[in-house]
Amino acid sequence: MSDTIDWRGSVGKEWADKVDGLDLLLGPTGDAGIEALGDLSGKCVLDVGCGAGTTSRALAARGAIVTGADISSDLLDVARERGHANYIMADASADPLGGPHDAVYSRCGAMFFDDPVAAWSHIRSEVSKNADLSIVCWCAAKENGWASIPMHAARDILELHNVKQAPVGTPGPFGWADPAYFAPVLEQAGWRDLSWEAVERPAMFTTGDNPDPVERAVEFTLRVGILARHLKGKSPELRAKVANSLRGVFHKYVEDDAVYVPTKAWVITGKG
Numbered sequence: 001m002s003d004t005i006d007w008r009g010s011v012g013k014e015w016a017d018k019v020d021g022l023d024l025l026l027g028p029t030g031d032a033g034i035e036a037l038g039d040l041s042g043k044c045v046l047d048v049g050c051g052a053g054t055t056s057r058a059l060a061a062r063g064a065i066v067t068g069a070d071i072s073s074d075l076l077d078v079a080r081e082r083g084h085a086n087y088i089m090a091d092a093s094a095d096p097l098g099g100p101h102d103a104v105y106s107r108c109g110a111m112f113f114d115d116p117v118a119a120w121s122h123i124r125s126e127v128s129k130n131a132d133l134s135i136v137c138w139c140a141a142k143e144n145g146w147a148s149i150p151m152h153a154a155r156d157i158l159e160l161h162n163v164k165q166a167p168v169g170t171p172g173p174f175g176w177a178d179p180a181y182f183a184p185v186l187e188q189a190g191w192r193d194l195s196w197e198a199v200e201r202p203a204m205f206t207t208g209d210n211p212d213p214v215e216r217a218v219e220f221t222l223r224v225g226i227l228a229r230h231l232k233g234k235s236p237e238l239r240a241k242v243a244n245s246l247r248g249v250f251h252k253y254v255e256d257d258a259v260y261v262p263t264k265a266w267v268i269t270g271k272g
């Protein structure tokens with residue numbers, strides 16, 4: 001695992017606290033990846049980086065027998081409470097994963113490995129011949145409003161002008177933004193018949209029960225995600241300024257009593 005994002009510690013905890021909002025944000029593109037697996041009745045499916053288990057439950061609802069693997073104990077606690085799958089604390093890049101599985105799915109859990117070829121070779125060693133693969137991973141940050149809108153709104157206040165986007169291939173949310181990077185990685189790891197499709201779906205940006213949709217979006221943005229990480233240790237005054245700037249932007253995205261932001265992800269499919 002990369003140390004850039006501390007999934008075993010604070011980031012896993014943050015995600016566990018905001019599962020409601022994260023599921024709404026990741027759900028629309030994540031569902032496209034589940035649909036790509038077709039009929040799952042009776043199949044053993046591995047959910048890589050299953051987090052709080054929302055997708056593991058969705059796979060189980062389609063008749064699959066699901067193993068969810070993750071390294072965050074906080075997220076696995078939430079997943080186990082919700083049930084419907086066998087959840088294992090495992091580094092998916094190296095630990096036994098309970099195979100052989102008939103299919104592998106991952107919603108935004110593929111891009112955090114330090115050595116992705118080794119990790120995806122290991123995962124392939126845990127599947128049966130011809131197993132199906134479906135990976136959902138973000139396209140570029142500029143195409144994902146959940147990342148670009150808050151960062152733009154806070155840029156002047158937090159002096160983020162010189163913050164450079166990590167290059168594709170760096171473990172992180174946009175590490176697999178380019179097929180020219182991820183396709184060779186998966187091929188070298190032994191996956192075949194690869195294809196990918198960009199799926200664009202608006203997603204709700206919200207948490208909590210404030211009656212004002214803009215305030216729910218502001219709360220979400222300040223608590224979890226890329227901007228929240230830039231706000232760590234900043235003064236209450238600066239945070240208040242950022243919150244005001246976010247309010248000024250989010251109201252433009254309100255629809256049906258919620259803020260919706262554009263999301264765009266690759267759905268990558270293949271065979272083991």
Ligand SMILES: C[S@@+](CC[C@H](N)C(=O)[O-])C[C@H]1O[C@@H](n2cnc3c(N)ncnc32)[C@H](O)[C@@H]1O
Nearest residue numbers: 007049050051070071072091092107108109112
């Ligand atoms: C962006 S979150 C997505 C979580 C979940 N798939 C979802 O869609 O809600 C990435 C997940 O990958 C997990 N993860 C990161 N590195 C991992 C590794 N080496 N092995 C297993 N899980 C890992 C994190 O703990 C986190 O739950």
